[in-house]
Amino acid sequence: MRTEFDIVIIGSGAGGSPIAYELARAGKSVLVLEKGPLLRPQDDPPGAPSDYKRDELFATGPEKRLTIDVGNRGSSIFSSHIEPDLNDEPHIYREPGGNDYATIEGYTAQAVGGGTQLYGAVSLRFTKTDLQLKSFNDSRTLKADPNGEVKRESRDWPISYSDLEPFYCKAEKLVGINGQQDGQEKRFSQNDTYQKPLSPNPISQFAATGMKDKGMKVYRTPLAVITEDHSSSGRKIPRDANGDAAPEVAKTGFVNRYGCPLGLKSNTYVALLRPLMNDADVGNNFELRANCVVTHLSQQNGKVDRVHYLDPSGKEREVKGKIVVVACSAIESVRLLLLSAEHDAAFAKRLHQGSESDSIIGKYFLTHAFGGAEGNVPGVFDKSLSLDSDYATDFCALPEFLDEHGLWAGAAIYNNTSDQALPISMGRTHRSQDLDTIWNSYVNESDITGEGFLNWLHGNFQRGLSVSFMANQVPMRSNRIELHPRVTDKWGRRVAYILKGWHEHDLHLMNVMAEQCRDILDKGGVAIEGHGHVGNDARARIANHILGGMRFGIDPSDSALDPNCRAWRFDNLYVTDGSFMPTSGGANPTLTIQANSFRIASHLINDGVV
Amino acid sequence: MRDDQYVLNHCTAYLARRDQTPRHDFGYGHYQVGDIGARVREAWRFPIVDSCAVAPGNGSVFEFNDVTFVYPDFEMQHGSVSVVGTFDRLYKPINLNRINFLGEPTAYFAVTIPVPKRSVFHYRLIVDGEFVVDQINPQRDRLDNGEVWSRFFTWECTSPVVLQRWQLRILERFCDHILPFRTKQGERFFSWYYKHLAEEAKAGAIRGSFRIDDSAGAANYIDKILAKEERHHLGDYNICLKQLGRIIRDRDPDFEPENASEKTYVDLYNEMATGPIGEVVGWNLSEYGSPRHFLNLLRRHAFTGAFSHPKYGGNLTTAGWQFLKSRFPFEWHQSLEQPVGTSTNYRG
Numbered sequence: 001m002r003t004e005f006d007i008v009i010i011g012s013g014a015g016g017s018p019i020a021y022e023l024a025r026a027g028k029s030v031l032v033l034e035k036g037p038l039l040r041p042q043d044d045p046p047g048a049p050s051d052y053k054r055d056e057l058f059a060t061g062p063e064k065r066l067t068i069d070v071g072n073r074g075s076s077i078f079s080s081h082i083e084p085d086l087n088d089e090p091h092i093y094r095e096p097g098g099n100d101y102a103t104i105e106g107y108t109a110q111a112v113g114g115g116t117q118l119y120g121a122v123s124l125r126f127t128k129t130d131l132q133l134k135s136f137n138d139s140r141t142l143k144a145d146p147n148g149e150v151k152r153e154s155r156d157w158p159i160s161y162s163d164l165e166p167f168y169c170k171a172e173k174l175v176g177i178n179g180q181q182d183g184q185e186k187r188f189s190q191n192d193t194y195q196k197p198l199s200p201n202p203i204s205q206f207a208a209t210g211m212k213d214k215g216m217k218v219y220r221t222p223l224a225v226i227t228e229d230h231s232s233s234g235r236k237i238p239r240d241a242n243g244d245a246a247p248e249v250a251k252t253g254f255v256n257r258y259g260c261p262l263g264l265k266s267n268t269y270v271a272l273l274r275p276l277m278n279d280a281d282v283g284n285n286f287e288l289r290a291n292c293v294v295t296h297l298s299q300q301n302g303k304v305d306r307v308h309y310l311d312p313s314g315k316e317r318e319v320k321g322k323i324v325v326v327a328c329s330a331i332e333s334v335r336l337l338l339l340s341a342e343h344d345a346a347f348a349k350r351l352h353q354g355s356e357s358d359s360i361i362g363k364y365f366l367t368h369a370f371g372g373a374e375g376n377v378p379g380v381f382d383k384s385l386s387l388d389s390d391y392a393t394d395f396c397a398l399p400e401f402l403d404e405h406g407l408w409a410g411a412a413i414y415n416n417t418s419d420q421a422l423p424i425s426m427g428r429t430h431r432s433q434d435l436d437t438i439w440n441s442y443v444n445e446s447d448i449t450g451e452g453f454l455n456w457l458h459g460n461f462q463r464g465l466s467v468s469f470m471a472n473q474v475p476m477r478s479n480r481i482e483l484h485p486r487v488t489d490k491w492g493r494r495v496a497y498i499l500k501g502w503h504e505h506d507l508h509l510m511n512v513m514a515e516q517c518r519d520i521l522d523k524g525g526v527a528i529e530g531h532g533h534v535g536n537d538a539r540a541r542i543a544n545h546i547l548g549g550m551r552f553g554i555d556p557s558d559s560a561l562d563p564n565c566r567a568w569r570f571d572n573l574y575v576t577d578g579s580f581m582p583t584s585g586g587a588n589p590t591l592t593i594q595a596n597s598f599r600i601a602s603h604l605i606n607d608g609v610v
Numbered sequence: 611m612r613d614d615q616y617v618l619n620h621c622t623a624y625l626a627r628r629d630q631t632p633r634h635d636f637g638y639g640h641y642q643v644g645d646i647g648a649r650v651r652e653a654w655r656f657p658i659v660d661s662c663a664v665a666p667g668n669g670s671v672f673e674f675n676d677v678t679f680v681y682p683d684f685e686m687q688h689g690s691v692s693v694v695g696t697f698d699r700l701y702k703p704i705n706l707n708r709i710n711f712l713g714e715p716t717a718y719f720a721v722t723i724p725v726p727k728r729s730v731f732h733y734r735l736i737v738d739g740e741f742v743v744d745q746i747n748p749q750r751d752r753l754d755n756g757e758v759w760s761r762f763f764t765w766e767c768t769s770p771v772v773l774q775r776w777q778l779r780i781l782e783r784f785c786d787h788i789l790p791f792r793t794k795q796g797e798r799f800f801s802w803y804y805k806h807l808a809e810e811a812k813a814g815a816i817r818g819s820f821r822i823d824d825s826a827g828a829a830n831y832i833d834k835i836l837a838k839e840e841r842h843h844l845g846d847y848n849i850c851l852k853q854l855g856r857i858i859r860d861r862d863p864d865f866e867p868e869n870a871s872e873k874t875y876v877d878l879y880n881e882m883a884t885g886p887i888g889e890v891v892g893w894n895l896s897e898y899g900s901p902r903h904f905l906n907l908l909r910r911h912a913f914t915g916a917f918s919h920p921k922y923g924g925n926l927t928t929a930g931w932q933f934l935k936s937r938f939p940f941e942w943h944q945s946l947e948q949p950v951g952t953s954t955n956y957r958g
Binding site for chain 1 (some may be wrong): 620684712716934
């Protein structure tokens with residue numbers, strides 16, 4: 001068993017896989033350690049059925065009960081087949097009343113491919129302004145910021161959109177994304193980065209009409225689903241009886257929260273890692289070890305010299321890498337580094353750059369300011385034949401819009417096509433705000449029976465349409481990730497503790513954006529059922545876009561990572577999941593995490609780091 | 611056959627751990643003190659029942675499940691493990707093989723066997739010559755000879771596993787009320803649908819289709835989920851169905867509870883749904899504190915059973931989905947594997 005590599009990467013999702021792909025193809029020896037299983041699409045190996053199924057009970061499994069000693073002990077929990085079990089490895093957050101609760105929110109999938117296995121695959125770029133929010137706001141007047149905190153806490157990224165743009169192009173091509181450049185408020189240096197979008201589901205036209213009626217430029221939402229043969233990953237579109245490519249078969253409704261049995265959704269396993277495993281030129285230079293949980297790192301004189309992990313039997317093992325990349329999602333990456341610091345005072349001193357009390361590690365944890373509107377369209381449409389979204393607009397990221405509303409940052413807005421497209425998903429998410437409260441409303445509305453059930457179906461099934469916004473959250477030092485003082489996981493390691501709230505300006509921004517979403521549906525002819533945002537959720541929802549906590553920057557006293565995502569006081573430790581972000585961007589983050597990882601890979605190769 | 615990676619993928623997250631406390635005992639009394647199943651995650655997953663990769667003989671993969679038996683040996687102290695069961699000749703043990711990781715032996719013994727669908731089986735493991743029940747799988751039955759054997763069932767099983775016939779019949783009556791199939795539209799659809807199925811079965815176009823009940827198999831689904839994934843709720847059902855049976859008999863003494871009037875069931879449903887805990891005349895609250903709680907549980911199970919994949923035992927012959935398709939644009943079959951659906955790409 002090989003124990004030394006040029007590069008060891010912890011986590012196989014959006015932050016880790018691009019680096020593995022580039023380094024292994026550059027002739028470096030690469031090991032990827034992944035906590036979760038290697039669940040494979042069908043015919044991998046040839047003839048095998050898929051480990052991922054088109055089965056609603058895979059997305060939200062049977063009920064379990066929380067047994068750990070926290071405020072919501074005894075409550076029902078539901079999770080997908082590749083989300084962690086909260087009784088084994090919970091995330092704990094403090095709710096406004098001061099009680100500690102366990103939550104499934106804030107977790108991405110634990111499987112090879114990470115969050116890209118279950119995500120809806122919306123793959124938007126951030127705008128130029130998203131990366132320069134301090135400069136952008138220096139001379140602007142903002143609403144709902146009486147103490148000037150928004151301006152004070154805003155940060156520019158240490159890289160510009162121009163720096164990142166070539167890697168957006170690379171990510172879009174290598175991951176395999178369909179979409180439309182025309183209509184986006186972002187510069188594209190290449191015109192061939194997207195595959196052709198599939199035909200939109202007709203229900204989405206109501207959203208497109210509403211956007212256009214409001215004077216918004218509209219484009220087809222970029223989605224990480226291949227619609228043409230994808231040469232770099234070797235993936236082929238299924239053929240019909242005549243032997244012609246049949247890309248429309250990707251539209252199933254089993255997209256968001258489902259792994260793709262056909263490998264059409266561009267998760268990082270089928271797009272990047274499997275091609276490495278099948279590349280004769282890479283050969284033994286690439287190794288993927290699934291079902292291996294990294295417990296801690298150790299260092300000597302500022303160089304991480306060992307990665308300690310437990311193999312599938314729970315046996316302790318260690319491996320060495322000249323470079324070590326941590327990319328196991330923002331919360332878990334911070335947790336791993338804090339756990340490593342517990343093992344070694346010298347590690348702790350370097351990680352915290354001094355005293356733990358002043359440390360920036362785990363601070364400025366971010367999610368997205370998120371919300372939208374929903375309603376019912378006149379008529380019914382088969383939403384089960386859809387991808388996750390069809391139309392998007394950058395209108396609410398334009399400077400004129402931000403000036404009009406006194407906002408510090410903008411948002412992407414897009415329609416959700418596949419939500420509640422299948423019957424059980426409609427029941428379990430009926431009036432639900434998050435993954436912790438699914439089924440609650442349906443089971444409590446006991447008049448949904450018989451004729452009442454039929455009426456409920458006729459009022460909702462295949463008629464619901466929602467529009468969402470995804471916006472930057474104001475960075476706040478008090479929003480942070482720590483180790484929980486008491487709760488431990490099944491290995492006896494302290495679990496992540498999340499403390500998070502919203503700034504007054506976040507609430508103002510979300511109110512504005514939710515109104516925009518409502519207006520879009522209203523102008524589109526949709527009967528509004530409701531509109532709102534996560535800021536109204538008393539439990540300070542964590543959501544699944546987990547970012548920040550290890551932000552990069554140019555000033556070691558104000559950041560955890562240098563501009564190349566290297567931990568400041570370590571020679572060879574890089575952190576490349578969403579935790580590097582100083583601000584959370586006005587769009588879903590996965591593509592930006594992937595693009596940044598391609599950028600880091602380029603630095604490691606071209607600057608002779610390894 | 612399944613490779614070693616498959617076994618590790620379906621074992622590690624559930625079985626590997628350092629903490630040996632009963633983290634997964636939800637406090638419903640469904641585990642005995644010291645039961646290993648309470649220490650591991652989702653013990654119900656074992657043995658692993660999955661789609662069939664290669665059917666035996668010239669059989670169709672759609673008629674079989676791959677069943678993977680697993681024996682964890684974290685102390686690395688056992689030399690041989692085999693399995694005997696009613697899925698094969700009982701005198702013929704089948705060896706479990708030590709699973710490797712990067713060429714080195716792991717803690718897991720495993721073997722995958724194709725087993726017919728729609729059936730209940732019993733098995734025991736032979737560990738270094740000693741016959742034992744599966745220490746992980748919580749499903750066990752005491753057989754006629756007094757011995758306890760481990761149990762599993764395969765997909766689309768319609769044989770009652772943990773509920774008795776009278777319990778299933780009462781459940782069917784409640785599911786009839788909860789679900790939309792006993793409405794005028796529902797009855798019109800099901801009358802046509804089952805007639806259509808019967809004609810197809812007679813013509814040999816489909817195999818073994820028959821009328822399960824008017825709840826589209828939801829009661830059968832509940833039996834299966836109580837045997838397996840939500841075994842912790844079996845006690846809720848046993849207690850509450852007993853109470854409901856008694857109350858129904860008191861209110862409608864001329865009939866067996868399952869044949870009581872629709873009004874009796876509707877009144878009971880409404881009483882269970884009243885107030886925060888339910889207000890059911892005759893309910894023994896000291897035995898079960900909230901009939902409303904049970905109703906909510908039943909509502910979730912009935913919904914899921916009516917509209918989940920038929921492999922779980924409900925929605926048999928896809929009746930629930932077909933009903934939705936009769937009322938809404940819902941071409942579900944295009945996405946699903948044959949013979950359940952019509953996809954020529956996805957194999958399930």
